[in-house]
Amino acid sequence: MNNEKTVSVLNDLLNITNDRIEGFSKVEDKVWNTHSALKADYDQMVSQSQVMKNDLIKLINEKGGEADNTTSTAGAFHRAWIDVKNSFSSDKDETTLENVVFGEKAAIDAYQDVLDSTDLGPESSRVVSDHLHHLKSSYNKFENLEARS
Structure with a gap:
């Protein structure tokens, strides 16, 4: 894969990672009373x-690209939907956990798609694979908690 295409794919993952960071700010302090x-x-x-995020920016820069340090349109729509959904929900803890699980699953799918369908080169593939491992770990923690709720 050429550098331009690799940078584009890495920027997509950077946008998804920024979506996670923004999504986490929506969750901040919403479930800690019940799930301390x-x-x-x-x-x-x-x-x-x-x-x-820092890993992806470093890879993009090393490939001579410019990091698109923004969020995705899909992520913005999802965060807006979270706000609407939370405003009508009687069980805000459960809704919050569902949104974390949904967001983590979407990130896992995106990272897995990149690894399955793209030749990023050895270093970028190793970093993306490591990120995927962390995503799956956090997904499992929240999915198990959501299932018990």
């Missing part, structure tokens, strides 16, 4: 998202 044990996992997810 989850706070440390949440903080780790936020911290890991920042690391992922």
